[in-house]
Amino acid sequence: MKPTSRPSLYAASLLLAFTSASAAADAGTGPFGVTAFAVAQASSARVGALFPADRRAHLRGGHFCTASVVRSPHRNLVVTAAHCLDRRTDGLLFAPGYRDGEAPYGVWKVGKWFMAEGWVKGRDEDSDVAFGVVEERSGGEGVEEAVGGNRFATGTATGAMAVTVTGYLNSREAPISCTNKPGLRTPTQQRIACPGFSGGTSGSPWVNGDGAVVGVLGGHDRGGTTADVSFSVVFGAEAAELYQEAGRVAASN
Numbered sequence: 402m403k404p405t406s407r408p409s410l411y412a413a414s415l416l417l418a419f420t421s422a423s424a425a426a427d428a429g430t431g432p433f434g435v436t437a438f439a440v441a442q443a444s445s446a447r448v449g450a451l452f453p454a455d456r457r458a459h460l461r462g463g464h465f466c467t468a469s470v471v472r473s474p475h476r477n478l479v480v481t482a483a484h485c486l487d488r489r490t491d492g493l494l495f496a497p498g499y500r501d502g503e504a505p506y507g508v509w510k511v512g513k514w515f516m517a518e519g520w521v522k523g524r525d526e527d528s529d530v531a532f533g534v535v536e537e538r539s540g541g542e543g544v545e546e547a548v549g550g551n552r553f554a555t556g557t558a559t560g561a562m563a564v565t566v567t568g569y570l571n572s573r574e575a576p577i578s579c580t581n582k583p584g585l586r587t588p589t590q591q592r593i594a595c596p597g598f599s600g601g602t603s604g605s606p607w608v609n610g611d612g613a614v615v616g617v618l619g620g621h622d623r624g625g626t627t628a629d630v631s632f633s634v635v636f637g638a639e640a641a642e643l644y645q646e647a648g649r650v651a652a653s654n
Contacts, residue, residue, distance in 0.1 A: 568605025
């Protein structure tokens with residue numbers, strides 16, 4: 402899990418960056434390596450905060466990780482980091498576009514989770530990804546119909562284009578966002594330099610210029626031991642198989 406506290410001087414300078422940085426990063430064009438509050442728009446609405454089951458009536462201050470909607474046959478899948486689910490998988494709630502205690506697109510229950518075998522059996526950092534099946538609203542509406550979804554992409558070349566990382570700090574009630582070019586740490590792990598991504602941002606999607614999720618904040622050291630550099634699994638065959646399995650089961654429910 403990402404760290405939860407930083408020195409007060411660092412926090413003050415980061416807050417200044419949040420309030421003054423250009424929103425151009427949301428378009429994937431820069432400025433690179435600058436963290437700001439994410440603009441409320443269609444792309445950020447697909448990203449949401451995860452909450453324990455008992456927080457539905459009081460969301461403010463209750464979120465603990467980040468997830469995002471990915472396209473699927475039944476329009477009901479979210480992706481996050483598998484380590485977010487340690488000890489808490491029952492009845493988790495997903496609030497896409499969450500801001501300031503409000504869920505503008507509703508609060509959705511995640512009924513079933515899929516984690517890779519490498520994570521379940523050995524907490525392998527190269528398997529730190531998970532998919533959740535979001536239950537439909539009355540009337541049969543899926544979460545993807547409400548907010549849209551990003552394509553889930555495997556086998557992409559790390560660093561071929563910039564990615565935008567969007568997530569929820571435990572200490573903030575609106576998402577933050579940063580754009581930069583990732584690089585490889587190892588053949589199975591990628592890293593990105595973006596300041597201020599600490600506790601709560603695990604599971605944040607890495608979305609490239611083609612609108613595809615090519616990473617989720619996690620992997621090495623459960624996302625990193627500092628708030629300035631974050632990690633993700635490089636999505637390969639295992640992630641592709643897990644995504645396909647989750648989509649098949651979700652469509653059959």
